[in-house]
Amino acid sequence: MMxxxxxxxxxxxxxxxxxxxxxxxxxxxxxxxxLEMLDVVNEDxxxxxxxxxxxxxxxxxxICGSCALMINGLPHGPKRATTACQLHMRSxxxxxxxxxxxxxxxxxxxxxxLIVDRSAFDRIIASGGFVxxxxxxxxxxxxxxxxxDRSDLAxxxxxxxxxxxxxxxxxxxxxxxxxxxxxxxxGLLPQGQxxxxxxxxxxxxxxxxxxxxxxxxxxxxxxxxxxxxSVENIARMNRxxxxxxxxxxxxxxxxxxxx
Amino acid sequence: xxRLFALWGTTVGKKxxxxxxxxxxxxFLVSHMISNVLIFRNPxxxxxYAAWLRSLGPALWIARGGLLAAVVVHVIAAYQLTLxxxxxRPVAYARHEYQVATYASRTMRWGGLLLxxxxxxxxxxxxxxxxxxxFRPGEVGRNVVIGFQVTPVAVxxxxxxxxxxxxxxxxxxxxxxxxxxxxxxxxxxxxxxxWGLAILVAGGLATIPAAAxxxxxx
Numbered sequence: 044m045m046x047x048x049x050x051x052x053x054x055x056x057x058x059x060x061x062x063x064x065x066x067x068x069x070x071x072x073x074x075x076x077x078l079e080m081l082d083v084v085n086e087d088x089x090x091x092x093x094x095x096x097x098x099x100x101x102x103x104x105x106i107c108g109s110c111a112l113m114i115n116g117l118p119h120g121p122k123r124a125t126t127a128c129q130l131h132m133r134s135x136x137x138x139x140x141x142x143x144x145x146x147x148x149x150x151x152x153x154x155x156x157l158i159v160d161r162s163a164f165d166r167i168i169a170s171g172g173f174v175x176x177x178x179x180x181x182x183x184x185x186x187x188x189x190x191x192d193r194s195d196l197a198x199x200x201x202x203x204x205x206x207x208x209x210x211x212x213x214x215x216x217x218x219x220x221x222x223x224x225x226x227x228x229x230g231l232l233p234q235g236q237x238x239x240x241x242x243x244x245x246x247x248x249x250x251x252x253x254x255x256x257x258x259x260x261x262x263x264x265x266x267x268x269x270x271x272x273s274v275e276n277i278a279r280m281n282r283x284x285x286x287x288x289x290x291x292x293x294x295x296x297x298x299x300x301x302x
Numbered sequence: 303x304x305r306l307f308a309l310w311g312t313t314v315g316k317k318x319x320x321x322x323x324x325x326x327x328x329x330f331l332v333s334h335m336i337s338n339v340l341i342f343r344n345p346x347x348x349x350x351y352a353a354w355l356r357s358l359g360p361a362l363w364i365a366r367g368g369l370l371a372a373v374v375v376h377v378i379a380a381y382q383l384t385l386x387x388x389x390x391r392p393v394a395y396a397r398h399e400y401q402v403a404t405y406a407s408r409t410m411r412w413g414g415l416l417l418x419x420x421x422x423x424x425x426x427x428x429x430x431x432x433x434x435x436x437f438r439p440g441e442v443g444r445n446v447v448i449g450f451q452v453t454p455v456a457v458x459x460x461x462x463x464x465x466x467x468x469x470x471x472x473x474x475x476x477x478x479x480x481x482x483x484x485x486x487x488x489x490x491x492x493x494x495x496x497w498g499l500a501i502l503v504a505g506g507l508a509t510i511p512a513a514a515x516x517x518x519x520x
Contacts, residue, residue, distance in 0.1 A: 050396070063396065116399035142397045149392050214403070215383075216390030217313075247312050256390035257313030257383045259410060260476040261403035275484045282482025284314045288305050 045071040045137040049084065051096055052144045054153050057160075061153065063142075073133035077120060078103060078110060080132055097156040105129040105269065108204030111211070112157055113144040118208035118267040126206065126269040146211040150218070150253040163253040164205050164221060170249035171242035172225045174234050187233050200228035202270040212267035215256030220264035222250045223280035224272045230283055240287035247284055313386065314480075316379040321477035323372040323379075328470065328499065330369055335506040341519070342509075345443025352442040377418060384411055406472035413465040420462045427455070450514030459511035467504030471496050 047068040054061030068084050075083070078100050085095035101109035110127040114120035120130045135141065143157065151159040189197075201224075209220035226243050229235030235242070258277060265274045309315035340347040355362055400408070423433065427449060431437025434449050450456040474496035478484060483492070513519040 052396075113395060113397075116395060116397035117401070144395055144397070147391050147393050147395055149390050212401075214398075214408075215387035217387075219313075247314055251311075251313055254386075254390060255313075256387035257317060259317075259383070259387075259407065260472070260479055261400075261407050263401060263403050266401040274479070275486075278479050278482045278484030281314055281317075281480055284309070284312070285318065285482065288309050288315075291305075 044069075045073065045132060045135070045139075047071055047080075047135065047138070048140040050140065050142045051157070052153075053094075053096070053156055054145075055094075055155065057152055057154055071132055073131065075132045076103065076128055077112070077114065077130045077132065078128045097154075097158050099158050100128060103128040106204060108206035111146050111159060111161070111206055111208070113142075113146060113211055115142055118146070118211040119206075119269050123266075124269055124271050126204075129269075146207050148207075148210050148216045148255065150216070150255050151207060151210065159207070161205070161207050163255070164207065164218070166253065167218065167222055167246050167249045168205075168225055171238065171245035172229065173238070173242075174229060175237055189232060193231050197228050197231040200224045200231065200272065200276050203228075203268075203272050204270060206269060208267045208269060209264035209272070210255060212263040213256065213258075214261055214263065215259055217258045217264070218250050218253070218255035219258040219277050219280070220268065220272055220274065222246050223276040226280045226283060227276040230279070239283065240291045243280060243283040244287050244291060247280070313383065316383055317476075317480045319375055320379045320383075321480040323376040324473050324477055326368065326372040327376065328474065328503070331466075331470075331503045331507075332499075335503050338510060339506055341443055341446060342513070345447055348443040348446065349441060352440070373418075373421070377414075380411070380414055404472065406468040409465065409468055410472055413469045416462060416465050417469060420458075423458075446510065447514070447519055450511050450519060453515060456511035456514045460508050460515070463504045463508035463511075466507070467500045470500035470503060474499055 045068075049066045049068055050063045051066060052061055053064045066084055066088075068080060071080050071083065078098070081096060081098060088095050099109045099111055101107040103110075105126040105128060108126075110119070112119065112127045114127065114130070119125060119127045120134065122130050122134055145151075145153050145157045146159045146161075148159075150163040151161055154160050203221060203224035205221060207218075207221070210216055210218050213220075226246055229242065230239050260274070260277075262274055265272065310319060337351050338348070340351060358365075426432040427434055428442075428445060431439070431445070434445060435452065436448055437445055450459070475492065478492050478496075510519065
């Protein structure tokens with residue numbers, strides 16, 4: 044059993060002033076996940092009539108992208124390719140002091156304690172992260188061929204769970220790794236070609252409108268990403284921006300675009 | 303033109319502008335380095351090279367205007383991106399650890415500012431002679447030799463060249479990324495080119511003030 048000192052960011056609401064508060068976590072098993080450890084601390088707070096620490100969580104198996112904790116200055120904590128919910132307390136030592144903060148970005152305002160509003164990501168996806176689907180009867184599953192290497196690259200990019208660790212880790216507060224993963228996973232596939240130019244221009248525009256910073260290639264995002272999304276996707280997106288800038292003919296009238 | 307302005311309006315486009323102007327400035331630096339090390343053969347070599355440059359007349363002014371424009375665009379884009387980055391994180395972390403960011407990548411902004419100050423000083427030092435103890439127009443080799451006898455100035459030049467090397471290594475590496483060139487099959491060559499060019503240019507230029515400090519340039 045471990046005894047830990049937690050320095051946790053507490054903020055009652057979006058416009059309220061926040062501050063760090065110190066809690067002692069007793070009886071922490073090394074087999075607990077980081078979130079289970081917070082659950083134990085919260086039960087203790089409830090018993091004492093204190094407000095529990097608010098944090099985002101859902102699947103707790105590393106695939107939903109809900110958990111978003113800056114742990115000791117690293118998004119999702121010290122373990123590579125691991126979300127906070129999959130981080131086990133054996134990564135820490137008895138007597139450690141752990142600093143827990145929310146993601147810090149203008150585009151991710153704090154809602155409460157460790158919970159931030161990540162709907163900026165949703166708006167980036169809505170601005171281009173879709174493909175047109177034909178109506179009528181379904182075609183043969185193998186009618187559109189995709190090479191193995193391209194499908195692998197597209198799958199690697201599609202592994203992004205949108206947790207925001209890339210933004211949290213970036214000294215510029217840039218969302219370019221997230222945006223490029225979304226641009227790449229559709230742009231690499233034949234089904235994503237019709238909207239390819241408009242998708243990349245729309246998503247980059249929305250990314251900038253949300254007031255994320257620009258990329259200066261620190262590559263901190265790739266190191267922090269729990270799904271190990273590669274910065275190669277950023278190059279892929281930059282290439283698509285240049286290509287679309289040269290090729291795009293502007294908005295296609297609906298009458299022409301309709302099937 | 304509208305497309306260029308639309309591109310400039312995005313954070314990605316500003317990086318494209320920085321990469322494109324960066325390449326122009328690197329090409330200049332390569333030629334500047336090669337012509338400057340001529341001083342080790344004979345200081346008068348620099349005089350004849352300078353005379354040839356001046357004989358180009360309007361072409362020289364076009365080149366100067368192009369370089370100035372490249373610097374201006376590079377600096378404006380860097381300034382705007384820095385402001386956007388500051389704006390993007392209004393509340394700082396109590397604790398923030400770097401995992402992989404290189405020293406070169408982390409000194410791009412302050413290093414770039416140092417380079418800007420240096421460029422202004424350098425022009426006032428060797429082009430206009432304002433900061434030179436005994437400036438004689440046209441006698442370039444002699445001006446360099448005498449200018450670097452002031453040890454603090456020569457040391458300043460060497461230190462700035464160190465930062466130039468760092469700036470170029472990350473800048474060249476990043477320019478590939480900006481133009482969409484990042485692939486496991488050539489990233490090793492890309493790293494080699496970035497460091498090779500950085501060391502060649504910055505190292506080559508640094509040899510001149512360094513030689514003066516060590517007493518080899520009199």
